[in-house]
Amino acid sequence: MNAHREQLLLLARPVYVSLLASVAAGIINTVWVARLGGPAVAAVAVATTTENVLLGIALVFGSGTTVLVAHARGARDPGAVRAAVRGGWALWALVTPAVVACGLLGREPLARLVLGGADSAALPLAVAYFTLSMPGMAVFFAQQLVDGILKGTGDTRTPMRLALLSNGMILALDPFLIHLCGVQGAAASTVLCRSVALGAGLVAVRRNALLRSARGAAPGESLAVSLRRTLSTGLPMSADFTVRQAGALVLVAIVARLGVTAVAAYAIAYKVLYLATMAFYAIRQAASIHTAHLRGAGKDERRAIGRQAVLLSGALGLTAAVLLAVTAPWIMAAFGAGPGVAREGVLFLRCVGPYLVLLGCLIALGGVFEGSGGASVLLRVTVLGTAVQLGLAYALTGLGLPGVCLALALAAGVQCALAGLLFRRAAAQEETGVSSPVRAG
Numbered sequence: 001m002n003a004h005r006e007q008l009l010l011l012a013r014p015v016y017v018s019l020l021a022s023v024a025a026g027i028i029n030t031v032w033v034a035r036l037g038g039p040a041v042a043a044v045a046v047a048t049t050t051e052n053v054l055l056g057i058a059l060v061f062g063s064g065t066t067v068l069v070a071h072a073r074g075a076r077d078p079g080a081v082r083a084a085v086r087g088g089w090a091l092w093a094l095v096t097p098a099v100v101a102c103g104l105l106g107r108e109p110l111a112r113l114v115l116g117g118a119d120s121a122a123l124p125l126a127v128a129y130f131t132l133s134m135p136g137m138a139v140f141f142a143q144q145l146v147d148g149i150l151k152g153t154g155d156t157r158t159p160m161r162l163a164l165l166s167n168g169m170i171l172a173l174d175p176f177l178i179h180l181c182g183v184q185g186a187a188a189s190t191v192l193c194r195s196v197a198l199g200a201g202l203v204a205v206r207r208n209a210l211l212r213s214a215r216g217a218a219p220g221e222s223l224a225v226s227l228r229r230t231l232s233t234g235l236p237m238s239a240d241f242t243v244r245q246a247g248a249l250v251l252v253a254i255v256a257r258l259g260v261t262a263v264a265a266y267a268i269a270y271k272v273l274y275l276a277t278m279a280f281y282a283i284r285q286a287a288s289i290h291t292a293h294l295r296g297a298g299k300d301e302r303r304a305i306g307r308q309a310v311l312l313s314g315a316l317g318l319t320a321a322v323l324l325a326v327t328a329p330w331i332m333a334a335f336g337a338g339p340g341v342a343r344e345g346v347l348f349l350r351c352v353g354p355y356l357v358l359l360g361c362l363i364a365l366g367g368v369f370e371g372s373g374g375a376s377v378l379l380r381v382t383v384l385g386t387a388v389q390l391g392l393a394y395a396l397t398g399l400g401l402p403g404v405c406l407a408l409a410l411a412a413g414v415q416c417a418l419a420g421l422l423f424r425r426a427a428a429q430e431e432t433g434v435s436s437p438v439r440a441g
Contacts, residue, residue, distance in 0.1 A: 004290070004301075005308040011286035012279075012312075014160035015151075019278040021160075021167040032174045033186055040183050043125035046111055047133055047187070054137060055144075056242040057099060061091040062144035063288075064234020067370060069152025070292030073210060078217035081210060085149055086219060087226030091234075092145050094227070096138050103134035125183045132184055136191035139198055146201035151289055153210045158201070166197035236375035240366075240382045247386035254393045255404060262401055265332075265344035272331055272349065276320035276356055280363040283313045287367025302368055306423060309364035317360030321353030344401055351405035358412035365419050377422055385415035 033044045065088030072080030103110070107130035111123055143166075147159040170193045177185030205211055219226065255266045287309040294301050324331070328349040332342040369378040389411030396403030 002304075002308055004305050005312060007290050008283060008286045008305070008308055008312060011154070011156050011289055012282040014156040015285050016279055016282035018160045018163035019282060020275075021163045023274060023278070032178050033183065036178070036182060039121035039125055042120075042122035043111075043129055043183050044186060046122070046126045047129045050110065050130075051133070051137075051140070052245065053242075054099065054140075056238050056245065057095060058141045058144040059238040059241055060234040061088045061095065061141075061230055062148035062234070063237040063370070064088065064091075064148075064230040064232075065145060066148040066152040066285075067233050067288065067292050067373075068230060069149055070154070070289050070371065072214075073153055074293040077220075078214040079220040081214035082217050083219040083221050083226045084152070084230070085211065085214070086223055087228075087230035088145050088149065090223055090227040091230045092141055096141050099141070100134055100137055103130065103137060107131065107134060128182075128184050129187045132187035132191060136187070136194065139191060139194045143194055143198050143201065146198065146205060149205055149211070150201070150208065151285065152292075153208055154289065154293065155204075155208065156286070156289070158204045162197045162201050162204070165200060166193050169193035169196060233373075233375070236379045237370060240375065240379045243379070243382050243386055247390060250390055251393055251404075254390065254397060255401070257397050258400060261340045262344055264341045265348060266401065266404070268332065268341070269345045269348045269352070272324070273352070273356070276317060276324075277359070277363075279316050279320075280313050280360045283309055283316075283360075283364045284367035284370075287364055288371040291368050291371025302372055306365055306368040309367055310361045313360035313364035314357055317357040318353075321356045324349045324356075325353060348401040348405060351402045352408070355405060355408040355412055358409060358416050362412055362416045362419060365416075365423065368423070369419070374422075378419070381415050381418050381422070384418065385411050388414050 033040050065084055068084035068087065069081055072078075072084050108123075108127050111126035111130065143162070147162070150156075150158050170189055173189040173193060174186060177189045179185070181188060221229075252263065252266070256263050287305055291302060291305050294305070328346040329342070331349065332345040366378050369375060389407060392407035392410055393404050396407050399406065
């Protein structure tokens with residue numbers, strides 16, 4: 001097996017398990033809350049949607065620290081490792097109090113906004129959930145940073161174990177605390193279990209050999225410089241995530257033009273697609289870490305990593321496309337979809353294959369950009385691709401959900417072509433000694 005492919009798989013498998021564990025816990029959490037009625041489900045949905053948005057903020061210091069620690073590890077520079085860790089914690093300490101304070105002070109207007117302004121039975125439940133979950137963001141953000149530090153050292157297994165610990169405890173405590181405290185019990189369970197996992201993560205950081213050896217090294221730069229480097233490295237990755245999330249929300253509004261049946265089918269089918277897209281993002285993280293570890297090894301190494309990442313993710317996308325096309329009727333039946341929703345969902349799952357393959361290639365190649373310092377270049381590709389996607393989706397809704405699938409595939413194709421062109425151009429510039437945007441960011 002190709003050495004780069006083997007390393008990518010070694011790094012990606014634990015990341016994928018972590019993502020699956022989080023999704024499984026969220027689904028089962030919803031099942032338990034559903035016993036409290038529709039308003040409770042709506043309240044928890046508001047909170048989880050808000051958390052997805054706030055994850056974009058956490059990526060600034062989480063992903064930024066991952067890349068900087070990985071660069072320092074590749075350079076065998078303990079001082080740079082220490083500086084990267086200090087910068088991550090400094091940015092966490094700067095951002096977290098502001099997010100928690102704003103979330104607590106604005107929890108009722110925020111709940112009204114996400115609920116569409118309706119003064120329904122869900123509103124006080126959502127506010128009650130936010131009362132506990134917003135202070136818990138400090139724990140959630142610290143978890144993301146600890147995971148990012150460990151991943152930067154090349155350890156993706158410990159974050160996987162921490163995710164399994166946290167989500168496993170949530171599954172065990174949810175029924176008990178929800179029964180005692182209702183919706184607030186779900187929030188308390190999440191914060192408590194994440195706190196236990198964070199404690200275990202901090203112990204793992206102290207025991208990590210690379211981080212332990214760097215603890216006594218001189219950081220080599222001021223704390224303010226480390227903070228700014230973390231911000232400049234992580235901000236494009238955070239913006240990329242935010243643009244994609246915003247695009248996904250607008251796409252739902254476009255699909256809504258086709259009617260309630262189409263929206264329901266799209267919502268179910270898109271949840272199923274997470275099984276594939278999470279694998280793509282696991283390979284992306286692996287490619288980012290592996291590329292950062294080998295930074296300075298030369299363009300041939302980055303080309304080889306990019307090629308293997310694209311082949312792996314593309315193969316996964318093709319496999320997922322075939323499986324979804326074959327099993328679509330059973331998938332929709334498993335979700336209890338009615339005849340109309342099932343028919344539309346099966347059609348979507350059978351048309352979405354080309355998009356999955358192209359998306360897998362695009363996401364995987366993005367990891368090489370991130371690991372080599374070119375996340376800002378990738379952000380421009382994402383912004384353009386999202387604009388193309390939404391424009392085409394709006395124009396092709398007359399074709400129904402197949403038109404939406406066509407728009408997704410065409411936009412992903414445009415982004416793949418542009419990302420590939422920029423990647424090759426960066427390699428050519430490096431050959432001639434010109435500064436590469438992929439290396440320089």
